[in-house]
Amino acid sequence: MFKDLDPVLHSQLRLAVVSILVSVKEAEFTFLKEKTSSTAGNLSVQLQKIKEAGYIEIEKKFKDNYPQTICRITPKGVEAFEKYVKDLQQYINIKK
Amino acid sequence: MEEKEITPDQSLFIIQSMINTAKNKLADDGFLLIFWGWLVFVSAIVNYILFLLKFEWGFIVWPILMPIGGIITAIYSARSKKKKLVRTYIDKYLGYLWTGFGIAMALALFSLGVCGMKSSYFSLMLLYGFVTFVSGGLLDFKALRIGALFSFAFALGSLFVPELEQFLFLAGSILCSYIIPGHLLRNEFKSQQNV
Numbered sequence: 201m202f203k204d205l206d207p208v209l210h211s212q213l214r215l216a217v218v219s220i221l222v223s224v225k226e227a228e229f230t231f232l233k234e235k236t237s238s239t240a241g242n243l244s245v246q247l248q249k250i251k252e253a254g255y256i257e258i259e260k261k262f263k264d265n266y267p268q269t270i271c272r273i274t275p276k277g278v279e280a281f282e283k284y285v286k287d288l289q290q291y292i293n294i295k296k
Numbered sequence: 297m298e299e300k301e302i303t304p305d306q307s308l309f310i311i312q313s314m315i316n317t318a319k320n321k322l323a324d325d326g327f328l329l330i331f332w333g334w335l336v337f338v339s340a341i342v343n344y345i346l347f348l349l350k351f352e353w354g355f356i357v358w359p360i361l362m363p364i365g366g367i368i369t370a371i372y373s374a375r376s377k378k379k380k381l382v383r384t385y386i387d388k389y390l391g392y393l394w395t396g397f398g399i400a401m402a403l404a405l406f407s408l409g410v411c412g413m414k415s416s417y418f419s420l421m422l423l424y425g426f427v428t429f430v431s432g433g434l435l436d437f438k439a440l441r442i443g444a445l446f447s448f449a450f451a452l453g454s455l456f457v458p459e460l461e462q463f464l465f466l467a468g469s470i471l472c473s474y475i476i477p478g479h480l481l482r483n484e485f486k487s488q489q490n491v
Contacts, residue, residue, distance in 0.1 A: 205304070212302050212310060219314035235314065285311065291304050 221273040229269035326481035333474030344463035397427040421451035439477040446472035
């Protein structure tokens with residue numbers, strides 16, 4: 201049911217980020233910011249929450265002297281996303 | 297994008313739009329490839345048979361079937377544009393590619409009356425090969441790229457056969473570049489939709 205949907209993923213920005221990360225190998229912070237049309241501050245906070253849940257890993261490094269933040273989904277994250285989609289489908293089927 | 301409560305329908309929309317944005321998801325269901333593939337294939341074969349039967353107006357099949365194909369394509373494209381929730385970069389590139397191809401095809405068909413069958417059919421097969429090769433690259437779909445290579449081979453081969461056999465080469469080219477990859481693409485698209 202609706203209330204059973206994973207609270208980590210059931211948020212507009214966090215779901216958008218995880219949806220992107222399940223379909224690409226890795227994505228830079230700037231890419232995620234652009235694709236989700238979010239602010240840097242809000243995105244940072246939400247990325248941290250997803251990371252704390254163990255759904256993504258964040259790597260910080262330097263590229264041409266500029267800091268770079270790369271995000272990748274973890275197997276736990278993929279599993280959680282798949283479960284979320286299944287739960288969502290169930291909910292929509294019930295609604296129909 | 298702000299943080300706020302979302303409904304399951306919104307969740308689905310977010311997932312769909314984000315995945316389509318980031319991933320080169322199969323952006324084509326193959327319908328137009330299959331449709332045009334069979335239309336051209338049937339036209340070429342019918343034209344060939346009518347020529348064998350010494351029917352003078354054998355070519356009449358083209359000016360009848362092609363405009364019908366054009367109308368159905370326009371209706372189909374307008375409908376699928378309305379249905380689409382997301383327009384990805386791949387959709388955009390494919391749109392330009394196939395529009396350019398349509399213009400080139402129209403010019404190649406026009407050249408039929410000026411340069412004769414051999415050179416025009418050679419151009420048509422090259423265009424089939426080119427458009428499906430690039431589409432195969434954009435969609436990351438190997439069968440289209442392989443089919444395109446066959447179309448190039450048919451184009452080359454057609455230069456060395458009599459005019460009548462051009463129809464068979466055209467049919468072979470469209471079978472390899474449109475029909476077979478089109479059906480494979482459709483199957484793949486459907487299986488992705490079911491995930």
